[in-house]
Amino acid sequence: MSTPLRWRLLDEETGVTLADFTDIDGLFIDRVFPIEPSYERYTLLSCAPSGPLLAAIDGTGPAWFGNFVVEGAHDPGRPVGERCEDQCWECAQNMEELLDVRVIGHRPAADGSGLLDIDLEGHRRDDDNNQGGTVAPMVSGYRLLVWSTVNGSSEETSAGKCRDIAGLFHERPESWPPGPPLTLLGCRPGLSGSFQAELAHVRVDGTAHTMGWEQRVFGSVVTSRPSTLGDDLVDVVLDARIPEPMAANDRQMWGMWRAGGPTQPNLWAQLDRSDRYLWVGAAAIHRIHAPDKPAGTVYHLDGRHSTDYDAFFCAIGEAVNGPGGWFGGDLFWLHENAATGGGGATPGFRMIWHNSEVARTHLVSGYDRKSWRPAVTxxxxxxCLTEDGVQLELR
Incomplete structure (x- = not known):
């Protein structure tokens, strides 16, 4: 029996197959998902608090207020707290968002200004602003904002201003470090030199599903050796690393999709929320692109297990596209698929949401420590569904 070749490298520009191989060391690693953030302490120096920050200090409001934004004016000569015009690109680059923040202390400012030094605890949203949060921007001070969601729209509330911030800008470990060097196991001979390639997962029927930018393979061949997986195969050692390696518990799930995908609905129901998120991601990559089903098709959403946000997307994906189906994994793609099509259902479709009370009970207001945003209810x-034209019937 020939060895199954489960993976493929495709030239990034031409799409030409560079290599087929059985397995890949360095793609799946033993890590916790999602990565738990490191909480840090920040101090707002010479701060004039207002709004929710002032309420947290004087006791008229909660010490915890979710997400907190500090925005520095790009012009160092601009007075503290004075904002540039709306959508100023330079100021947007000086913005930092702190997550799950609470006030843990305050005292008179050390500079004798009569203002306050205020201690916060939280963690920084991982982004590229200010060189990944390592270098303080050249600003004269910061405007402070609290972001909240009201009726589905983001709103900002002023929380005051401060002269400087201690503890925010410094080197941190990578939140998602690259994986180890890659070895292509059981590879057909012929791969050599340097390349920039996309990685694709190959089903037993030969269908190849290209993965994302986070799993690209840029590098070159270091060495090849005979493989134990077949007399005509080699193991190829690369100097490449996967930018965002996948969770070890993804491997079994992907094996199921390779074999054809789930054969019955609700297999995801036994998973916890983190693995349900992985399920939705696997469903997105392995989706079979086909024309939307005819107008007038009625879809039945089994809501018995919709106890969290990711469970809803597992359930609606299967309602539209069968076991292991995908119909979005967030509000953006839910809107795109429902309103404009392309996700398997012709817009304007009718959907019967059975056992909807389960989601009504569990998807409630609060702070979602998976997305670090106000919870989607x-x-x-x-x-979202009704505004996008879905004829929704709740049962």
Whole structure:
């Protein structure tokens, strides 16, 4: 029996197959998902608090207020707290978002200004602003904002201003370090030199599903050796690393998709929320692109297991596209698929949401420590679907 070649490298520009191989060391690694953030302490120096920050200090409001934004004016000569015009690109690059923040202390400012030094605890949203949060921008001070979601729209509330911030700008370990050097196991001979390639997962029927930018393979061959997986195969050692390696518990799930995908609905129901998120990602990559089903098709959403945000997307994906189906993994793609098509259902379709009370009970207002945003509620989902033309029937 020939050895199955489960993976493929495709030239990034031409799409030409560079190599087929059985397995790949360095793609799946033993890591916790999602990565738990490191909480840090920040101090707002010479701060004039207002709004929710002032309420947290004087006791008229909660010490915890979710996400906190510090925005520095790009012009160092601009007075503290004075904002540039809306959508100023330079100021946007000086913005930092702190997550799950609470006030843990305050005292008179050390500079004798009569203002306050305020201690916060939280963690920084991982982004590229200010060289990944390592270098403080050249600004004269910061405007402070609290972002919240009201009726599905983001709103900002002023929380005051401060002269400087201690503890925010410094080197941190990579939140998602690259994987180890890659070895292509059981590879057909012929791969050599340097290349820039996309990685694709190959089903037993030969269908290849290209993965994302986070799993690209840029590098060159270091050495090849005979493989134990077949007399005519080699193991190829690369100097490349996967930018964002996948969770070890992804491997079994991907093996199921390779064999054809789930054969019955609700197999995801036994998973916890983190693995349900992985399920939705696997479903997105392995989706079979086909024309939308005819107008007038009625879809039945089994809501018995919709106890969290990711469970809803597992359930609606299967309602539209069968076991292991995908119909979005967030509100953006839910809107795109429902309103404009391309996800398997012709817009304007009718959907019967069975056992909708489960989601109504579990998807409630609060702070979602998976997305680090205000939680998406049952009412938010209903509003999104109905505004996008879905004829929704709740049962």
């Amino acid at each position: 049952f009412d938010d989902l209903v509003q």
